Amino acid sequence: MRPDLQELFRMEKLPHIWCPGCGHGIIMRAIAEAIKESGIDMDKTVIVSGIGCSSRAPGYMNFDTCHTIHGRALAFATGIKLANPELNVFVITGDGDATAIGGNHFIHAARRNIDLNVILFNNNIYGMTGGQYSPLTPTGSKATTSPYGNVERNFDIPTLAIAAGASYVGRGTAYHDKLLKDLIIAGINNKGFSLIEAISMCPTSFGRRxxxxxAAKMLELQKTAAINVKAAQKLPPEKLEGKFLIGELHNKPAPEFTEEYDKLIAKLRKEAEQ
Amino acid sequence: MLGELPLDINLKHCKACGICYAICPRKALAGDKLGKVYMSDPDKCTKCGICEAHCPDYVIFVRRDKK
Structure with a gap:
């Protein structure tokens, strides 16, 4: 590893437990690089995660970290941010953790537009528990609980987040690691709820079935299936079939929750004094 | 002459996933019989850093000359 990144990791905990070829390691480094480049204070940074493969990541990162209960990472992070708004709060969550078990917390954190940086590791499956299908498993894909192909439709996370009220939404992949890093930096600079969907790969549970x-072929698939949102605007719709958009998908500043909350406290204090 | 290789490879952490030698644009890397990475042709390496950026286990570090 690059020597200048080593201070951001708990080096004695590495190598991590993720399977060979898991994309989560690439995304974790993109997060570390983004934190390093954005220049935020490491002592004022908290990383919160839920349960799942992705949520192991804060265990390897040298910050104040919080490994919480399944699906509730955003609820814990909301509490941390509201109690101490000067902290930079990151949430690392997985596809099942954020959209199935924590689906309600996800839409309500986005609705409040609270200043959290959410990085959603999307590997399309519940990897840790043996490969059950998740709300992000594409229709028709096989999993242990859908051996003949998944009949359900999958969520489009950026669209869901935009509809729920998130002020910054982006999507990167493990292959496009530089783009992912830039999106995370933009998310850090955004005052409000930032959601970065990071497309990962699970060669063990998803790719094999x-x-x-x-792993290398799955990474290649991300390269061919991803298309930058700026390039996609110039292309006819038939060329976008079977592809997914990456890049900055939504950036619309909105009133931030903790600031509005502080304003209300100040207003009420003023009224009480009069 | 390990010190002169363009890459610093920490084989203890290598899980033999094969991403680095599949993604290397110059094919300077290869896998041994266990699938772990080694530099098959150090002269071809241009230090582009694609292997470093895509190694999920932080095995590879590109030795860049300080300017």
Whole structure:
């Protein structure tokens, strides 16, 4: 690892427990690089996670970290941010953690537009528990609980977050690591709820069952299936079939929750004094 | 002459996923019989850093000359 990044990791905990070829390691480094480049104070940074493969990440990162209960990472993070608004709060969560078990917390944190940086590791499956399908498993994909193909439709996380009221939404992949890092930095600078969906890959539970090949082939798939939102605007709709958009998908500043809350406290104090 | 290789490879952490030698644009890397990475052709390496950026286990570090 780059020597200048080593202070951001708990080096004695590495190597991590993720499977060979898991994309989570690449995304975790993108987060570390983004924190390093944005220049925020490491002692004023908290990383919160829920349960799942992705949520192991804060255990390897040298910050004040919080490994919380399943799906409730955003609820804990809301409490941390509201109690001490000067902290930079990151939430690392997985596809099942954020959209199935914590689906309600997810939409309400976005609705409040509280200043959290959420990085959602999307590997399309519940990897840690043996490969059950999640709300982000694409229709038709095989999983242990859908051996003949998933009949359900999957969520489009950025659209869900935009509809719920998030002020910054982006999507990167493990292959486009530089873009992912830039999106996370933009999320840090955004005052409000920032959601970065990071497309990861799970060669062990998802790739193997769906015959997508090894880790390198799955990474190659991300390269071919992803299309930057700026390039997509110039393309006809038939060329976008089967592709997904990456880049900055939504950036619309809105009143931030903790600031509004402080304003209300100040207003009420003023009225009480009069 | 390990010190002269363009890459610093920490084999203890390598899980033999094969991403680095599949993604290397110059094919300077290869896998041994266990699938772990080694530099098959150090002269081809241009220190582009793609392997470093895509190694999920932080095995590779590109030795860049300080300017």
């Amino acid at each position: 769906n015959k997508l090949g090894n």
